[in-house]
Amino acid sequence: DLTTSRFSHPKSSDNLATSNLYVANCGPAVGISFNDIKAIFGTFGEVTGIHPADESGTRVIVCFSEVSDAQAAYGSLNGRSCSGLGGRILHLRYSVPQQPQKVRSNGSLPISLLSSELAIPGIYLVHNIVTLEEEQMLLAAVDDRPWKSLSKRRVQHYGYEFLYETRNIDSKQFLGELPSFLSPMLEKIFSFHGICGKNGYDVDQLTVNEYPLGIGLSPHIDTHSAFDDYIFSVSLAGSCLMEFRKYHHGSWGLNLVDKQGPHESLNFIRKAIFLPPRSMLLLSGEGRYAWHHYIPHHKVDVVRGEMIRRSSRRISFTFRKVRTGPCRCEYPQYCDSQMDA
Numbered sequence: 001d002l003t004t005s006r007f008s009h010p011k012s013s014d015n016l017a018t019s020n021l022y023v024a025n026c027g028p029a030v031g032i033s034f035n036d037i038k039a040i041f042g043t044f045g046e047v048t049g050i051h052p053a054d055e056s057g058t059r060v061i062v063c064f065s066e067v068s069d070a071q072a073a074y075g076s077l078n079g080r081s082c083s084g085l086g087g088r089i090l091h092l093r094y095s096v097p098q099q100p101q102k103v104r105s106n107g108s109l110p111i112s113l114l115s116s117e118l119a120i121p122g123i124y125l126v127h128n129i130v131t132l133e134e135e136q137m138l139l140a141a142v143d144d145r146p147w148k149s150l151s152k153r154r155v156q157h158y159g160y161e162f163l164y165e166t167r168n169i170d171s172k173q174f175l176g177e178l179p180s181f182l183s184p185m186l187e188k189i190f191s192f193h194g195i196c197g198k199n200g201y202d203v204d205q206l207t208v209n210e211y212p213l214g215i216g217l218s219p220h221i222d223t224h225s226a227f228d229d230y231i232f233s234v235s236l237a238g239s240c241l242m243e244f245r246k247y248h249h250g251s252w253g254l255n256l257v258d259k260q261g262p263h264e265s266l267n268f269i270r271k272a273i274f275l276p277p278r279s280m281l282l283l284s285g286e287g288r289y290a291w292h293h294y295i296p297h298h299k300v301d302v303v304r305g306e307m308i309r310r311s312s313r314r315i316s317f318t319f320r321k322v323r324t325g326p327c328r329c330e331y332p333q334y335c336d337s338q339m340d341a
């Protein structure tokens with residue numbers, strides 16, 4: 001078991017001064033090393049630690065020994081172009097340490113078969129959303145269309161192309177309506193009254209992924225500003241495990257006091273669910289906005305002691321609705337709309 005401290009950083013920062021600053025638009029993913037951060041913030045006082053605020057590499061927590069030093073840095077740097085960082089504009093808030101929590105080290109991860117066992121708010125698994133015949137029809141339809149090869153898997157995009165470099169779509173490049181062979185599936189998706197609202201839910205973007213045996217998918221949260229509240233993913237032809245993880249803020253990074261290096265106390269809550277063929281996973285709410293999802297690169301998944309060999313390929317149909325305005329979710333620390341605002 002690992003003990004980690006966590007931080008929250010409420011938006012109303014002005015009257016909440018603490019010795020910890022949450023800094024957005026700053027981190028290794030935007031070319032700013034921890035040493036650069038230490039050099040800039042160190043001019044305001046003793047910096048005792050620098051921690052990633054999440055996995056994005058673009059947000060950090062900078063800890064000072066004195067509140068007054070954090071206030072000085074806040075006053076000088078927040079919303080201003082920072083000459084030591086090539087003119088980059090940093091967005092700061094005060095960050096509040098929370099009670100340390102015990103976190104499982106996750107040597108062996110229990111695998112859920114039902115979304116009620118997984119117990120992540122907003123994640124639902126529906127078994128047998130399509131019949132065997134519908135599955136064959138859907139596979140034949142996509143196999144009749146051109147695939148685009150990525151380095152490890154093949155994809156097709158409908159409605160709008162998903163751009164992997166930006167993890168977004170180009171809303172000006174409409175590829176056309178979703179094809180009619182999808183209609184039976186869309187009707188079933190829309191029938192999730194109660195979960196998705198009484199009037200059903202419209203989707204206008206589909207990514208089809210083909211995973212060869214042993215290939216998974218790296219951890220990600222679908223970009224908040226790109227897609228709306230509900231993401232539906234139908235598994236066809238094969239099964240896999242999907243894992244979810246939620247980062248404990250402040251649990252890794254450059255801890256200057258304990259002389260820990262980056263990644264030394266990497267710490268997540270992890271959960272996993274088994275996705276059988278013809279099932280549909282719905283990501284919404286906290287599960288869509290605050291949990292990373294990914295597929296381990298396994299040839300065999302061990303589910304409750306049983307070895308389940310993956311088939312030669314798994315095809316997933318991921319349906320999403322392109323967002324038209326900024327995201328206003330309740331998870332600003334994961335939200336590019338609210339960070340960039």
Ligand code: AKG
Pocket residue numbers: 207209217222233234293316318
């Ligand atoms: C994505 O396309 O972003 C996914 O997460 C696909 C998930 C899946 O293959 O089920």
